[in-house]
Amino acid sequence: MAIRVTALRAAALPLLAAALVLPVPAAGTGADAAGFAPDWDWPAEPAPDVLAPFDPPPEPWLSGHRGVDLAAADGSDVLAPEAGRVSFAGTVVDRGVVTIDHGSGLRSSFEPVDSSLRKGDPVAAGDVVGTVSGTTHCSPDCLHWGVRLGEEYVNPLQFVIDLRPSVLLPRPGQDS
Numbered sequence: 001m002a003i004r005v006t007a008l009r010a011a012a013l014p015l016l017a018a019a020l021v022l023p024v025p026a027a028g029t030g031a032d033a034a035g036f037a038p039d040w041d042w043p044a045e046p047a048p049d050v051l052a053p054f055d056p057p058p059e060p061w062l063s064g065h066r067g068v069d070l071a072a073a074d075g076s077d078v079l080a081p082e083a084g085r086v087s088f089a090g091t092v093v094d095r096g097v098v099t100i101d102h103g104s105g106l107r108s109s110f111e112p113v114d115s116s117l118r119k120g121d122p123v124a125a126g127d128v129v130g131t132v133s134g135t136t137h138c139s140p141d142c143l144h145w146g147v148r149l150g151e152e153y154v155n156p157l158q159f160v161i162d163l164r165p166s167v168l169l170p171r172p173g174q175d176s
Helices: 008-018
Strands: 020-023 050-051 068-071 077-079 084-094 095-101 106-111 128-132 142-149 150-156 166-169
Touching: 095 128, 128 166
Parallel strands: none
Antiparallel strands: 020 166, 050 068, 068 142, 077 128, 084 095, 095 106, 106 142, 142 150
């Protein structure tokens, strides 16, 4: 994680070792614009390794990675990261997909997933929504997780970890 220091005076250098670390919004994560906090659950247990990060294209029509790829063995459970209602459960091209509408314009999608859920089914955070099954662009042993706010894809990781960079500030009571 990068550390951003804006105006640093020579007198403040000794304070860096005992400085407070405070998060600030990071551009490009979606967290700065929408104010998301990392309060969802991971869609797999234990928290999986991230195999491929969120890498959206500069324009909606260009290629890019509109989600994250998580390590998940074939047959492992896929969990609802937050409460919501199933808005889609079916096959897209050649793989199973489950989409959950979390309200406020947020929808999360998972693939490849085998699920018995149907459109309209309610899910609570942590409920099993299906199992990893089949192949996708990141196979084998991979679960693709995407999150949209309206029609814009946002980084799913901002809902489970704090992606904001840290800023070093002097200890309270010290000159800045």
